[in-house]
Amino acid sequence: MEIQNLIEKILYNVEKVIIGKREVTKNILKGMMAGGHILIEDVPGVGKTTLVKALAKTLDLTYSRIQFTPDLLPSDITGISIYNQKEMKFEFKKGPVFSNIVLADEINRTSPKTQSALLEVMEEAQISEGVNTYILDKPFFVLATENPIEYEGTYVLPEAQLDRFIMKISIGYPDRYSEEKILEIYSKEQPMEELSAVASGEDIKVMQQAVRDTMVHKEINSYIVNIAEATRKSEFLNIGISTRAALSLLKIAQAEAVINGRNYVIPEDVKSNAVRVLSHRLTLSSEARANDYLNESIIEEILKHVEVPRI
Template sequence: MDEQQLIKDIVYNIEKVIIGKRLEIYNILKGIIADGHILIEDVPGVGKTTLVKALSKSLNLTYSRIQFTPDLLPSDITGISIYNQRTMEFEFRRGPIFANVVLADEINRTSPKTQSALLEVMEERQVSEGNNTIKLQKPFFVLATQNPIECEGTFVLPEAQLDRFMIKVGIGYPDKKDEAKILKIYRNDEPLEEIQSVAGAEDIITLQKKAREVFVSDEINEYIANIADATRNNKYLILGTSTRASLALLRIAQATALINGRNFVIPEDIKENVLLVLGHRVSVSALARASNYDSESVLLDIIKTVPVPRVK
């Protein structure tokens, strides 16, 4: 299988539905190839949900959508045990989390208690019900959409849950040329209903295995560790990155190398993904806010100051 051609076919297929967002599509594919979960944050109406649906159709994977609302319960996500009077036993009815692609729509519109129901599922890829543990089918990834915190009726995601998302991406408004093209295409047609699958579950699992095989030198490992350490000893940050974040940066770098046709990671694979992987995991201090610094600008400064290794 030609991995690069397969990836291009997937991107081209999604672009039939999502116009002018090639970079964002590639970033989401990085997360999937790295076997991670993805948080998509942006204002309503820019195509977050449509992108996820186009992705699931392109990959021919089972798909479910969970609409997060203030009254959503944890059992509405994972499932519930119901007593069967005929057998006099409890039967577990699976919730919508049992799918390859799970769209957690507007995840920050529900309470932290319900959000936490996803923690075990996202980390362990399993659901615990009583004494039973049910493994989820591979591949499995959660693509959660959220509106900016400034929007009315939203909750801040707990740090523990944010850390479970490998990357956070934004969609953004299309430029005028692309928006005019969207209006022309969608005037009479519904592209989402017309696209066909170009890959399957086995293809994604193979890509994920290939990414894990991408070589990472000791120098690259030390480079990632130095970046993580710099976030933990920075006066502008009150919360640095976890070891899980360092591993996520490594996995994304491997996926990036694979997409670019290399079987080894270079420092540029790390640098171009630092904001994607670490941006939502760090918290700025009062000093940073007083200096008009946000997490992105702090991380960019760290990238400039941490020495870049020479990889042979």
């Protein structure tokens, strides 16, 4: 019950800044509880950056923002060694990635070479520079925003990097009531400036441990593997999901169970999150592209044909 109260406090606090997007915030929190990184894709101006800032302040975590541009270098992200003439040795100057929450803003506006600088960081929470390895403080999350690929000046993210995001979500436009409320509130004040922390990094670690302790029946594991195998055999996909993706789906299902007050996973925890966790990892076949199929619709179709276990 204590964790449910904490989750409710976090969601309520973020709602002071991001109005009408409770489910979106819950999905991001779910990903953080599962220990993963989140990709947020949507058109400019719907609150992607503001949402990440609000979460960082709510959780009292260190926060840094990296604006991805075509001329951004890998060292601008991770840091660089500079020769100290006085000490007669190289010193490593840490980059903005050394924070609990890193906002990779408009990540698909820079080259794949620079994007790949995040691969080791996202997978192992460390930076290798020369013979030295620097471990990042935990909890550590990369929350990346991207504009739809059809927007001018965007690059396709490398498949290896996409696979490291535990889920991809979209914020979407607010409903009419929420948008009117946003205009009313923001015309008089700046809610972000008044936002205070209601949880800490230690609270996040407790929530992550609760996710790891959530029981998973072997039938649930078999269900996830069946979904994975179906993507690999699909005629509409050149590349199905990886083992990392299957594990991500399991972790998100465990987080879903915790958010709903259970210490065990049910099939619906898997099914309700499959599209968000898997769709961005797929590579469509030429036949699928010719028929204008979407990654999301292919996952939904696969879910219809994979037998759901009775637990």
